Amino acid sequence: MSDNQQRKPLVQPFLDADTETWSYVVYDHRGGSAAVVDAVLDYDAASGRTSTAGAERIVDFVRSEQLTVEWVLETHAHADHLSAAPYIREQLGGRIAIGDHIREVQGIFRDVFNLEKQFLVDGSQFDHLFHDGDTFTIGELQGRVIYSPGHTPADMAWLIGDALFVGDTLFLPDVGSARCDFPGGDAKTLYRSVRNLLSLSDETRMFMCHDYPPSGKREHQCETTVSEQKRSNIHLRDGISEEEFVAMRSERDATLPMPRLILPSIQVNIRAGQMPPAEDNGTVYLKVPINAL
Numbered sequence: 001m002s003d004n005q006q007r008k009p010l011v012q013p014f015l016d017a018d019t020e021t022w023s024y025v026v027y028d029h030r031g032g033s034a035a036v037v038d039a040v041l042d043y044d045a046a047s048g049r050t051s052t053a054g055a056e057r058i059v060d061f062v063r064s065e066q067l068t069v070e071w072v073l074e075t076h077a078h079a080d081h082l083s084a085a086p087y088i089r090e091q092l093g094g095r096i097a098i099g100d101h102i103r104e105v106q107g108i109f110r111d112v113f114n115l116e117k118q119f120l121v122d123g124s125q126f127d128h129l130f131h132d133g134d135t136f137t138i139g140e141l142q143g144r145v146i147y148s149p150g151h152t153p154a155d156m157a158w159l160i161g162d163a164l165f166v167g168d169t170l171f172l173p174d175v176g177s178a179r180c181d182f183p184g185g186d187a188k189t190l191y192r193s194v195r196n197l198l199s200l201s202d203e204t205r206m207f208m209c210h211d212y213p214p215s216g217k218r219e220h221q222c223e224t225t226v227s228e229q230k231r232s233n234i235h236l237r238d239g240i241s242e243e244e245f246v247a248m249r250s251e252r253d254a255t256l257p258m259p260r261l262i263l264p265s266i267q268v269n270i271r272a273g274q275m276p277p278a279e280d281n282g283t284v285y286l287k288v289p290i291n292a293l
Helices: 053-064 085-092 102-113 187-197 226-232 242-253 262-269
Strands: 010-016 021-027 033-037 040-044 049-051 068-073 095-099 128-130 135-138 141-147 156-160 163-165 205-207 223-225
Touching: 010 053, 010 205, 021 053, 021 163, 033 053, 033 085, 033 135, 033 156, 040 053, 053 085, 068 085, 068 135, 085 095, 102 262, 141 187, 187 242, 223 226
Parallel strands: 033 068, 068 095, 095 128, 163 205
Antiparallel strands: 010 021, 021 033, 040 049, 135 141, 141 156, 156 163, 205 223
C-alpha cells in the first residue's frame, strides 16, 4: 500500500508551555488505536517536585476518544524535559519504544553521571528498540522508522501514514534546526538526516517536538510540510549547502546556553522515564556533575 493510499492519521497536539514541547496522540479513528509521542512530565527544578498534570491532559483525551494505546514513542532522549512515558503506560497501556541507538547515549551519560553499576547500557529499560527502516502498525495505520541522527546519536523520526514526527531534527521554517553540540551530536550528520527527511513527498505533514516562536511574531505552532521546509526553512531550505549549514550551526551552537533541565532530564530519559533507584533513606536523588559539561 502506498503512502497516499493509507488512512490519514488523526493527530492531537498538546503543548507544554514551560518547556515549549509538543506531545502528540496519533490515532486512526475514534474508538480505534493510538500512539503517544514525546509525553512530558512536569518538573519544578527549584523544588525537585514532579507532577503529571500535563500528561493527564493526554490521558483524558485518549479516554474521551475511547482509544487503545499501542505505542508510547520517544523520538530521542530529550535534554529539555522529563519523559512521562511510564505514567502514560501505567494509565493507558502501550509499549515504550525508542531507537536502538539509545544505547550509545546511555553509554555516554552513564560515565558523565557515574551511574550505579546496575544501570545497563543495552536499552533494556525500554519495552522495544526500533531500528532504521522498521515498520509497525497502530490499528489501521502503517508506521515506518527513519533514523535521523545529528542532534543526538539516537534520534528517530516516526512516519505514520502522511504524518512525520521529527523530534528535534527540525523546527518550523522560521526557527530552523536543532543544536548539534550535545555529546555525540554532529552538524554534518544532522544536515544529511534532514535532507533524507526532505526527500519524502512534498505533502508529508511534519510535526515538531518544539517550537520557539520569534518574539512577538506568532503563537506556538506544531505543524508544517516537507514542501514548506524545503522552500523556507531558514537553516536548511533547498540551496543551502552542507558546508554553509555546518559553519552556521557550529557558530550558533557556541553561543547557546545549556538547556535549563538537561541534567535532570537526561538522567531520567535514558531510563525510559523512570527515576533512579531510591537510596537507603527511601529518597530518589538526581546528580549534578560539577564542571563536567
